[in-house]
Amino acid sequence: xxxxxxxxxxxxxxxDLALGASFSNPLKEFNGSDPFIVYSDxxxxxxxxxxxxxxxxxxxxxxxxxxxxxxVVWEDPDPSRCCNVWAPEVHWLxxxxxxxxxxxAEGDTANQRMRVLEGGATPFDPYSYxxxxxxxxxIDLSVIxxxxxxxxxxxxxxSEIQSLCIAPMNTxxxxxxxxxxxxxxxxxxxxxxxxxxxxxxxxxxDGDTYIVYSGSNCWEPEYQLGYLKYDGAGNPLLVSSxxxxxxxxxxxxxxYGTGHNGFFTSPDGTETWNVYHATTIQTGSCxxxxxxxxxxxxxxxxxxxxxxxxxxxxxxxDGPSGEPSS
Ligand SMILES: *[C@@H]1O[C@H](CO)[C@@H](O)[C@H](O)[C@H]1NC(C)=O
Numbered sequence: 001x002x003x004x005x006x007x008x009x010x011x012x013x014x015x016d017l018a019l020g021a022s023f024s025n026p027l028k029e030f031n032g033s034d035p036f037i038v039y040s041d042x043x044x045x046x047x048x049x050x051x052x053x054x055x056x057x058x059x060x061x062x063x064x065x066x067x068x069x070x071x072v073v074w075e076d077p078d079p080s081r082c083c084n085v086w087a088p089e090v091h092w093l094x095x096x097x098x099x100x101x102x103x104x105a106e107g108d109t110a111n112q113r114m115r116v117l118e119g120g121a122t123p124f125d126p127y128s129y130x131x132x133x134x135x136x137x138x139i140d141l142s143v144i145x146x147x148x149x150x151x152x153x154x155x156x157x158x159s160e161i162q163s164l165c166i167a168p169m170n171t172x173x174x175x176x177x178x179x180x181x182x183x184x185x186x187x188x189x190x191x192x193x194x195x196x197x198x199x200x201x202x203x204x205x206d207g208d209t210y211i212v213y214s215g216s217n218c219w220e221p222e223y224q225l226g227y228l229k230y231d232g233a234g235n236p237l238l239v240s241s242x243x244x245x246x247x248x249x250x251x252x253x254x255x256y257g258t259g260h261n262g263f264f265t266s267p268d269g270t271e272t273w274n275v276y277h278a279t280t281i282q283t284g285s286c287x288x289x290x291x292x293x294x295x296x297x298x299x300x301x302x303x304x305x306x307x308x309x310x311x312x313x314x315x316x317x318d319g320p321s322g323e324p325s326s
């Protein structure tokens with residue numbers, strides 16, 4: 001047994017060297033909620049909801065994010081928008097980085113608004129406040145590219161139901177008129193005390209465009225991912241141009257409430273990776289007890305995404321293709 005174990009370990013190490021870096025989840029154990037990662041110029045940049053400010057952690061490897069260099073890039077002393085800082089994302093538009101996040105006054109989550117920060121050449125550069133988007137409750141905004149134009153997708157209220165909205169991007173800090181994109185209509189989107197659609201993010205493959213989003217209340221273990229697929233021809237602002245599929249990524253192997261995800265590409269640009277949050281609490285959690293985890297996206301024969309199952313925490317996984325292997 002001992003010999004076999006040593007041999008297996010040696011074999012695993014040899015594979016490790018051949019394939020490059022490996023890693024295990026979680027990448028961020030506490031306050032790993034609503035994660036977003038971009039890979040740029042040799043670094044992964046990770047952001048999560050920390051409630052009080054906006055932090056960016058960077059590392060050359062996924063494993064390295066666990067102890068990566070962390071910078072507080074934004075903290076707002078204005079009491080009207082200081083607090084409940086949720087779901088920051090950083091996007092590259094017009095040759096600079098922009099951060100989008102929701103916030104409001106302390107304790108006033110019923111008045112969350114989307115805000116924009118204008119940055120510089122790297123996600124670590126200084127930011128300045130560039131304004132508010134939309135004069136309504138709005139959270140979880142992401143920039144989505146559809147048919148060569150940019151749109152903002154975010155979570156909004158329509159008919160008192162937490163839904164997804166979409167609006168044309170005029171500039172990175174201004175939007176056109178929003179319209180309804182999706183409402184929770186299927187059973188998988190209705191777990192918990194109220195039905196929810198939130199956390200939209202773009203996914204692109206072989207000319208197909210998807211908006212992946214989270215369904216059900218974030219406190220439930222049934223908080224999970226589904227997607228809308230663009231029909232390739234219609235007006236992206238119309239519900240009828242999108243077809244809903246779900247759920248596609250749900251609780252598994254001790255990970256509960258697998259949702260609110262982002263996508264990033266491997267260092268060599270060949271792979272798409274899913275970064276999501278989950279909790280070990282079987283009854284679900286929507287607070288700082290959510291961790292950040294990442295896993296590769298595979299593709300089905302028909303071109304649709306295959307998110308697989310969330311692997312048990314601690315499982316050693318091959319890192320993204322093209323990572324430095326030291
Ligand atoms: C998450 O961050 C908040 C705000 O900084 C802090 O109060 C809380 O203790 C953190 N939660 C965990 C589980 O670490």
